Amino acid sequence: MEESITPQTNSTQGVAPSGAPGENPAAKGIPDGLTPAQIVSRLDSYIIGQNKAKRFVAVALRNRQRRIKLPEEIREEVAPKNILMMGPTGVGKTEIARRLAKLCGAPFLKVEATKYTEVGYVGRDVESMVRDLMAVGYNMVKAETQEKLREKAVPMVEESLLDLLLPGSSTKKAKKEAKKPSVHISGNIFGSDAPVQGSLIRIDMPKDAIAEESLEQDEEPAEETKAEESKGMSETREKFRAMLREGKLEDRMVDITVHQQPRFGMEMLSGGNPADFEEGIVGLQEMFSGGKSRVKNVTVREARNILMAQTLDRITDSDKVADEAKKRVEQSGIIFIDEIDKIATKGGEGSRQDVSREGVQRDILPIVEGSDVNTKWGVVNTTHILFIGAGAFSVAAPSDLIPELQGRFPLRVELEALRKEDFKRILTEPKNALVKQYEALLATEGVTLKFTEEAIDRMAFIAEDVNSRAENIGARRLHTIMETVLEDLSFDADQHNGETITVDRAWVDERLKDVVKDQNLERYIL
Numbered sequence: 001m002e003e004s005i006t007p008q009t010n011s012t013q014g015v016a017p018s019g020a021p022g023e024n025p026a027a028k029g030i031p032d033g034l035t036p037a038q039i040v041s042r043l044d045s046y047i048i049g050q051n052k053a054k055r056f057v058a059v060a061l062r063n064r065q066r067r068i069k070l071p072e073e074i075r076e077e078v079a080p081k082n083i084l085m086m087g088p089t090g091v092g093k094t095e096i097a098r099r100l101a102k103l104c105g106a107p108f109l110k111v112e113a114t115k116y117t118e119v120g121y122v123g124r125d126v127e128s129m130v131r132d133l134m135a136v137g138y139n140m141v142k143a144e145t146q147e148k149l150r151e152k153a154v155p156m157v158e159e160s161l162l163d164l165l166l167p168g169s170s171t172k173k174a175k176k177e178a179k180k181p182s183v184h185i186s187g188n189i190f191g192s193d194a195p196v197q198g199s200l201i202r203i204d205m206p207k208d209a210i211a212e213e214s215l216e217q218d219e220e221p222a223e224e225t226k227a228e229e230s231k232g233m234s235e236t237r238e239k240f241r242a243m244l245r246e247g248k249l250e251d252r253m254v255d256i257t258v259h260q261q262p263r264f265g266m267e268m269l270s271g272g273n274p275a276d277f278e279e280g281i282v283g284l285q286e287m288f289s290g291g292k293s294r295v296k297n298v299t300v301r302e303a304r305n306i307l308m309a310q311t312l313d314r315i316t317d318s319d320k321v322a323d324e325a326k327k328r329v330e331q332s333g334i335i336f337i338d339e340i341d342k343i344a345t346k347g348g349e350g351s352r353q354d355v356s357r358e359g360v361q362r363d364i365l366p367i368v369e370g371s372d373v374n375t376k377w378g379v380v381n382t383t384h385i386l387f388i389g390a391g392a393f394s395v396a397a398p399s400d401l402i403p404e405l406q407g408r409f410p411l412r413v414e415l416e417a418l419r420k421e422d423f424k425r426i427l428t429e430p431k432n433a434l435v436k437q438y439e440a441l442l443a444t445e446g447v448t449l450k451f452t453e454e455a456i457d458r459m460a461f462i463a464e465d466v467n468s469r470a471e472n473i474g475a476r477r478l479h480t481i482m483e484t485v486l487e488d489l490s491f492d493a494d495q496h497n498g499e500t501i502t503v504d505r506a507w508v509d510e511r512l513k514d515v516v517k518d519q520n521l522e523r524y525i526l
Helices: 036-044 052-069 091-106 126-166 172-178 205-219 220-245 266-270 274-289 301-316 318-332 352-370 401-409 418-428 434-443 452-471 474-485 489-492 505-511 513-517
Strands: 083-086 106-114 252-259 292-299 334-338 372-375 378-381 386-391 413-414 446-452 498-502
Touching: 036 052, 036 091, 052 083, 052 091, 052 318, 052 386, 052 413, 091 334, 091 378, 091 386, 106 126, 126 220, 126 301, 126 334, 126 372, 126 378, 252 301, 252 418, 266 413, 292 301, 318 378, 352 401, 378 489, 401 413, 401 489, 418 434, 418 452, 418 474, 434 446, 434 474, 452 474, 452 505, 474 489, 474 505
Parallel strands: 083 386, 083 413, 106 334, 334 386, 446 498
Antiparallel strands: 252 292, 372 378
């Protein structure tokens, strides 16, 4: 069952799990490897029920880990077994795939099949899903790389902050002056045939040159003054450094130049989407102009964050990041194609809309089979990317997909609709259960919120009842019920500081009495 939390963004910066390697000999030696049973156990912490679907994805993930240990000649022949999930909305299809990606730290992308159009039509082409997955992988590897470089960047940022606080105090200019090459005359400057008397060469200097030399000698005290000023500035810089490290300058305002790199990729001009095309034109203009720069007046605290980001971008090897991201996407990337049932052509009807849907299916087919896709980070091969298709299939059936695409999703699993007992477990058992979320939220206002067993039982019953009478939206129904039950308390929470509020069955019935009385329940909860 889907965990009872608000759907998250498709941000997939995963954390590598810890666990003992499996007992299978082919799986031994895999760092941080998880057995299928361990994977299911981890998924159980967030998702209630749906054990069959969890087993399918657990085996798919484990097979990927096993494949890594195979000899190279066999490894390339082992392709992932793509999965097709069938079931109503809100039962956990997306969340199972998302949590799976987080467990293995893999690049994960969720797309909707209805957003794509056939090649030659206005809209996003199916290859853009691979480019988007590569962007996810690049950002993931970049974040990991920069985290390792952060310690190295700290002193660089400190020097940059001191330059902002004390303009002209930087020692870089002095070092450059000291490194200026000086001209030394040695040997026979008159050529190999010219006689040289002794070891000294006398050169008669013009009067103007002699005058300049005298002037330089007269200016020597000025150079000493400069040295004293430089020493004083250096001492001041060290004092500011100490104050900076003690946090005494965090609120001081400084001016900092912010550079914005141009965002441009050829795929923006060839994707077919007007929005992408327009963004590509703007990015092309920025590229020729060198990007945008502007001066911002910010505090030292804010400037430190900006300088840290700029410094990390400067010292990060983008080529190495791209290579690692490409490898990670090709070997462990996961693309979740939602609403795949919406592009099925029921009964082989030949309307214009059905033809377009079939065209999208045929465009998706080579991506799922394995093909090369151009991205701004290089060519990505999709042969070993795991594809998980999902849909309600309430109107169309998997057999309504074109036969070639059906064959590319050999593993099929049907997820079960949620019942009252499932809703009760979703409200209380997951690590981020709705009850726990609302208790934590109101605790910030000094309110201690408690739910009785009868209240939870009543809300679960109403959720099942409404889903059976109105549109079945699964666990998402609980969000609306909880908001309705706690609407008044959330609004007046500041007036109940220090109080303990107990939500019982009577409380639930009072807030949902209109829903209980009215047979047309969808008027109140949708």
